[in-house]
Amino acid sequence: MAKLLPGDAEAGGDLMAVVIERDIAPASTIGGMLCDGGGYRAADTASAAVLLIAGPLAVPTSRAQAPQTA
Numbered sequence: 001m002a003k004l005l006p007g008d009a010e011a012g013g014d015l016m017a018v019v020i021e022r023d024i025a026p027a028s029t030i031g032g033m034l035c036d037g038g039g040y041r042a043a044d045t046a047s048a049a050v051l052l053i054a055g056p057l058a059v060p061t062s063r064a065q066a067p068q069t070a
Contacts, residue, residue: 001013001015001016030046031043031046031047034046
């Protein structure tokens with residue numbers, strides 16, 4: 001963020017924190033609903049399923065965005 005906003009790095013850090021919190025809020029809400037409805041095992045099972053789906057999808061994405069080295 002300091003490189004992207006050299007004159008206002010603090011605002012960039014605040015923006016990054018807001019985006020992260022915005023992304024965490026729905027997941028914590030869904031996890032809480034799963035815990036209330038089906039107990040901790042339902043929430044653990046759902047999080048494991050998301051991890052198993054997201055893991056393989058993250059690998060090609062990270063390779064596509066990796067900087068080219070000489």
